[in-house]
Amino acid sequence: MAVSLVPVPALSDNYVWLLHDDASGETVAVDPGEAAPVLKAADERGWTITQVWNTHWHPDHVGGNADVKAATGATITGPHEEGRIPTLDRTIGDGDTVTIGEHEGVAIAVGAHTSGHIAIHVPSLDVVFTGDTLFAMGCGRLFEGTAADMFAAMRKLEALPAETRVACGHEYTVSNGRYAVTAEPGNDATRQALADAEALRSEGKPTLPSTIAAERATNPFMRAATVEELAERRAAKDGFKG
Numbered sequence: 001m002a003v004s005l006v007p008v009p010a011l012s013d014n015y016v017w018l019l020h021d022d023a024s025g026e027t028v029a030v031d032p033g034e035a036a037p038v039l040k041a042a043d044e045r046g047w048t049i050t051q052v053w054n055t056h057w058h059p060d061h062v063g064g065n066a067d068v069k070a071a072t073g074a075t076i077t078g079p080h081e082e083g084r085i086p087t088l089d090r091t092i093g094d095g096d097t098v099t100i101g102e103h104e105g106v107a108i109a110v111g112a113h114t115s116g117h118i119a120i121h122v123p124s125l126d127v128v129f130t131g132d133t134l135f136a137m138g139c140g141r142l143f144e145g146t147a148a149d150m151f152a153a154m155r156k157l158e159a160l161p162a163e164t165r166v167a168c169g170h171e172y173t174v175s176n177g178r179y180a181v182t183a184e185p186g187n188d189a190t191r192q193a194l195a196d197a198e199a200l201r202s203e204g205k206p207t208l209p210s211t212i213a214a215e216r217a218t219n220p221f222m223r224a225a226t227v228e229e230l231a232e233r234r235a236a237k238d239g240f241k242g
Contacts, residue, residue, distance in 0.1 A: 003103070003125055005167065007206045008041045010034050013171045014060055015208060017129060018042060018049075019122075024101030026050045029074070030120070030129045031169055033060040035067030053098060053105070054078030055131025056117040057085045061169060079107070081116040092118065105129075110153035113140030119157065127165045127209070130157065135168045136210040137193060138176030139221040141238065147231035154222045154230070162213035173197040173207035178242040183220035183233055190218040 002022050007015040016038040017030040027047040031054055032038050042049050049072045054062050056079060065076050065087035077090045077098055092098065094109035098120060105122040110133040117140075121128040132140035134157050139150055177194030184190055193214065197207040215222050224230035 003101075004045075005125075005127060005165070005209070006041065006045075007167070007208055008038045009171070009206075010037045010064075011060055014169060015167075015171065015206070016064070017167045018045075018047070019100060019125075019127075020045070020047050021101035021103065026100045028053055028100050029064075029068060030167070031055055031061040031131060032064035032068050033062070035064035035071065038064065039068065039071055048072055049074045051098070051100065052076040052078075053120055053129065054085055054088070055119065055129060055133075055169070056114040057081040058114065058132065061131060062087065079116040079118045081114060094118070108156055110134075110156060112145035112150035112153050113143055115144040117145075117153075121160060121164070123161075126161070126163050127167055128157070128160055128212075130166055130168045132169050133157070134166060134215065134219075134222070135170060135176055136166065136173040136197070136207055136215070137180045137190065137219050138172055138237070139219075139234070142234060147234060148227045150221065150234070151224065151227045151230045154224070158212065158216055158222050160212045162211065162216070164212045165209040166211060166215060167209045171201075171206065171208070173210075174201055175242070176237075177218075179237050179240045180218060180220045182240075182242065183236070184223070187218065190220075193218045 004020045006018040019028040028051045098105045
C-alpha cells in the first residue's frame with residue numbers, strides 16, 4: 001500500500017500538502033490556507049480529508065480550516081499559539097504525536113517565525129512539514145522570535161535524516177536561491193539548486209519537496225555558523241531585491 005504526498009497550490013504562493021495513506025484510507029491536509037483547492041484536489045483523487053494538521057497560526061495556513069471541517073468532518077490538530085487557531089480540536093506541542101494510519105508524526109518546537117510554530121516529522125514516511133520555518137534555501141521571517149530561536153530551530157531540523165523530504169509552506173525557492181548565491185557566492189551546490197529551481201518553475205512545476213540533505217548543502221540559514229551570522233543573513237534577505 002502506498003502513501004502519497006501531493007503539493008496543492010493555494011492563495012498566491014502557498015502549498016497545502018495532502019498526505020494520503022492507502023492502507024487506512026486516511027488523508028491529511030497540512031496548513032490549508034484556503035479550502036477550495038485542497039478539497040478539489042482530494043476529490044479528484046477519490047480521497048476524503050480526515051485530518052488537518054497546522055504548523056502555526058497565520059491565516060494563510062489556517063484560513064481554510066473551518067470550511068474543510070464543514071465539508072469533511074476532519075479533525076483539526078495544531079499548536080496552541082495562544083489560542084489564535086480557534087478551529088482546533090486538539091493542541092500539540094514539542095514531542096506530542098499525530099498519526100495517519102500506522103504512521104506516527106512527532107511535533108518539533110521550532111518557534112521563531114511565530115512563537116508556537118511546530119514542524120511535524122513523520123519518520124516512517126521520510127517527510128517533515130516545516131510550515132514557514134524552513135524553506136528550500138530559506139527560512140521564515142522573524143515575526144515573533146529571535147535569530148537565536150531560528151538558529152536553534154535550524155539545529156533541530158538539520159539533525160533529521162538526510163533523506164527526509166522537506167514539505168514547506170511556500171513556493172519561495174527561486175527568490176530564496178537568488179539570495180543564497182549572494183550569501184555564499186562560492187557554493188556551487190546552491191548555484192546548481194537555483195538553476196534547477198528556475199527550470200522547474202519555467203515549466204510550471206513545484207520545486208518542492210526539498211530534502212534535509214539539500215538544505216544542509218545549500219541553505220544559507222541552516223549553514224550559518226553562529227546566531228550572529230544567521231541574524232545578518234536574515235536582515236540582508238529581508239531587504240534583498242534580487
